[in-house]
Amino acid sequence: MTTTDSTTESTASTQKPKHTDLASKSFDAIVIGSGMGGMACASALAKFGRKVLVLEQHYVAGGFTHTFSRKGFTWDVGVHCVGEMEENRIPGKILKWLTEGQVKMQSLGSPYDFFVFPDGLRVNLPDNSKDFRAELLKHFPEEKEAIEKYLTLVREAANSVKTHLALRFLPMWAEKLLAPIVRRTKLKWWGKTTKEVLDSLTNDERLKGVLAGQWGYYGSVPSRSSFAMHAVTARHFWNGGYYPVGGAEVLSKHILAGVTRTGGEVRTRAGVETILMEGGRAVGVRLKEGTEVRAPLVISAANAKTTVSEILPEEIKERAWAKEIAGLTQSPCHICLHIGTEGDLSETEATLANHWYMETYDMEWADWDVADPKSIAPVLYVSFPSLKDPAHDGGPTNRQTGEVVTFVPWDAFEKWSQTRRGLREKDYMAFKKDIEERLVAQLKKHLPKYMSKVVFHEMSTPLSTTFFTRSFHGGIYGIEPTPARFAATGLRPKTPVKGLYLTGSDVGTLGVVGAMVGGIFTAASIEPKVFGALGISSKKAKSGRQAAAKSASGSPQRPSPERDAGVAL
Numbered sequence: 021m022t023t024t025d026s027t028t029e030s031t032a033s034t035q036k037p038k039h040t041d042l043a044s045k046s047f048d049a050i051v052i053g054s055g056m057g058g059m060a061c062a063s064a065l066a067k068f069g070r071k072v073l074v075l076e077q078h079y080v081a082g083g084f085t086h087t088f089s090r091k092g093f094t095w096d097v098g099v100h101c102v103g104e105m106e107e108n109r110i111p112g113k114i115l116k117w118l119t120e121g122q123v124k125m126q127s128l129g130s131p132y133d134f135f136v137f138p139d140g141l142r143v144n145l146p147d148n149s150k151d152f153r154a155e156l157l158k159h160f161p162e163e164k165e166a167i168e169k170y171l172t173l174v175r176e177a178a179n180s181v182k183t184h185l186a187l188r189f190l191p192m193w194a195e196k197l198l199a200p201i202v203r204r205t206k207l208k209w210w211g212k213t214t215k216e217v218l219d220s221l222t223n224d225e226r227l228k229g230v231l232a233g234q235w236g237y238y239g240s241v242p243s244r245s246s247f248a249m250h251a252v253t254a255r256h257f258w259n260g261g262y263y264p265v266g267g268a269e270v271l272s273k274h275i276l277a278g279v280t281r282t283g284g285e286v287r288t289r290a291g292v293e294t295i296l297m298e299g300g301r302a303v304g305v306r307l308k309e310g311t312e313v314r315a316p317l318v319i320s321a322a323n324a325k326t327t328v329s330e331i332l333p334e335e336i337k338e339r340a341w342a343k344e345i346a347g348l349t350q351s352p353c354h355i356c357l358h359i360g361t362e363g364d365l366s367e368t369e370a371t372l373a374n375h376w377y378m379e380t381y382d383m384e385w386a387d388w389d390v391a392d393p394k395s396i397a398p399v400l401y402v403s404f405p406s407l408k409d410p411a412h413d414g415g416p417t418n419r420q421t422g423e424v425v426t427f428v429p430w431d432a433f434e435k436w437s438q439t440r441r442g443l444r445e446k447d448y449m450a451f452k453k454d455i456e457e458r459l460v461a462q463l464k465k466h467l468p469k470y471m472s473k474v475v476f477h478e479m480s481t482p483l484s485t486t487f488f489t490r491s492f493h494g495g496i497y498g499i500e501p502t503p504a505r506f507a508a509t510g511l512r513p514k515t516p517v518k519g520l521y522l523t524g525s526d527v528g529t530l531g532v533v534g535a536m537v538g539g540i541f542t543a544a545s546i547e548p549k550v551f552g553a554l555g556i557s558s559k560k561a562k563s564g565r566q567a568a569a570k571s572a573s574g575s576p577q578r579p580s581p582e583r584d585a586g587v588a589l
């Protein structure tokens with residue numbers, strides 16, 4: 021078996037190019053960051069003839085959708101399972117539009133996920149809500165009433181995402197005025213925690229553990245997460261999960277092609293130091309290497325907390341909206357074990373479905389106290405990306421990839437956060453190696469046959485995450501989806517600074533689709549025809565805003581139980 025002490029940060033040349041030629045070029049917009057949010061926004065604007073410059077600090081574009089390779093294996097970083105990719109769903113439509121139909125999403129089938137609990141209970145998450153209901157009732161027949169009520173509340177809460185996003189289109193003052201009233205009616209679930217809602221439904225701690233089990237997809241435990249975010253995520257997967265054919269890298273390849281096709285550019289190793297201001301409006305950016313580039317629109321697709329702590333000019337950092345964002349909590353950070361196997365996996369535990377090995381029913385036990393040598397990870401999320409990809413060719417030795425994610429505290433890694441990759445101290449390398457060995461030992465208990473096929477593994481840490489995405493404190497999903505996040509008015513596409521916009525998952529909801537929707541919303545707030553092109557007519561967008569206003573006037577709209585509005589709109 022081969023292991024390596026380098027993290028997923030390593031390999032590419034560290035040579036920093038100069039982008040001085042950009043100073044004399046003209047662009048309609050500059051997008052800072054090439055994650056799903058930045059790509060979607062840039063590509064949507066390019067479809068309406070805008071010449072967009074995308075600046076990415078990493079040496080490869082894609083943000084959390086980028087991939088990396090070692091010893092003949094290629095892993096994605098942040099794309100394991102994406103919902104609502106059916107063509108009649110808005111997220112599926114958006115992806116098709118952005119990629120000109122070049123990206124195919126492969127269904128993981130049924131189940132797409134399953135949980136294994138310490139007492140041996142295995143709960144499958146099937147690819148339709150009818151079977152999901154049946155699965156819950158099979159394991160908890162005496163909890164029928166709680167289950168039925170839960171499913172109804174999930175629908176109701178998830179439907180309100182439309183109103184939540186529509187409010188973000190109003191000027192900030194109007195949202196501030198409307199939000200308290202709308203929250204009492206339409207948005208009530210955004211202000212309640214998942215725990216509050218589950219506690220109101222049942223006393224069965226095992227059922228609560230099962231219902232909250234997918235909290236890892238939104239990175240906030242039941243006592244902290246907004247129930248609406250829980251509901252949006254739960255329903256996001258009610259029709260199952262998907263994986264991009266060809267691996268996650270196809271996303272940046274085909275979305276960014278839309279940017280360059282119309283004369284835009286994508287530059288990597290182009291970290292933005294700050295936003296240039298003139299007469300109170302954003303007029304461009306200064307790169308870390310000193311080049312200044314100008315454009316009438318500047319869109320930060322970097323993590324929102326990174327934007328307000330690192331990129332905004334000092335005078336803007338002090339504005340109330342920026343301070344509001346700075347005061348929100350970040351989602352937890354993670355480690356990921358990237359695994360390479362050889363040989364036949366058909367006799368092992370590996371499947372297309374993602375495995376959640378829970379060491380407890382207590383979903384408040386969030387992260388692994390890695391500093392304690394006796395501790396174990398409370399949950400292991402295991403997936404097998406190459407098995408999901410019908411285009412994968414394992415070669416003569418059948419090379420396949422696996423990934424294991426679990427949450428860890430930032431504090432455990434923080435003291436090394438100012439050290440440079442490749443030059444980290446011996447104590448860090450020893451700490452990291454120890455965690456990796458303990459993780460492998462824990463995995464062997466759950467996947468003994470699969471682990472016998474492992475020929476390579478390498479672990480990424482929160483320091484890897486900060487290196488390749490600059491995510492504040494290595495947060496896995498940006499800002500934590502707490503009630504406070506959804507009450508904050510600063511997280512919106514259009515900032516109070518003229519010419520300055522935000523985008524990405526912090527502006528949308530969460531995950532790959534949340535970031536993509538954030539990108540579309542920001543593009544639409546600049547170019548409203550974006551909605552029309554997606555079949556979300558401006559009339560419908562307007563009626564969304566009217567729904568918000570109507571709710572405010574005390575006549576809430578009844579959610580349609582049949583229609584899954586989905587994570588996005």
Ligand SMILES: Cc1cc2nc3c(=O)[nH]c(=O)nc-3n(C[C@H](O)[C@H](O)[C@H](O)COP(=O)(O)OP(=O)(O)OC[C@H]3O[C@@H](n4cnc5c(N)ncnc54)[C@H](O)[C@@H]3O)c2cc1C
Nearest residue numbers: 053055056057077083084098100101292524525531532535
């Ligand atoms: C291990 C893991 C597993 C995940 N699994 C899933 C999953 O299965 N399904 C799902 O839906 N989601 C998943 N996610 C989450 C999902 O990948 C992200 O939420 C989403 O991709 C975030 O997109 P974004 O555009 O908001 O941000 P990012 O992808 O973080 O993009 C921000 C970009 O800005 C760049 N940047 C930052 N600062 C600067 C600067 N100063 N100058 C230039 N560039 C800058 C960064 O380098 C980065 O490329 C996962 C994430 C992780 C880490």
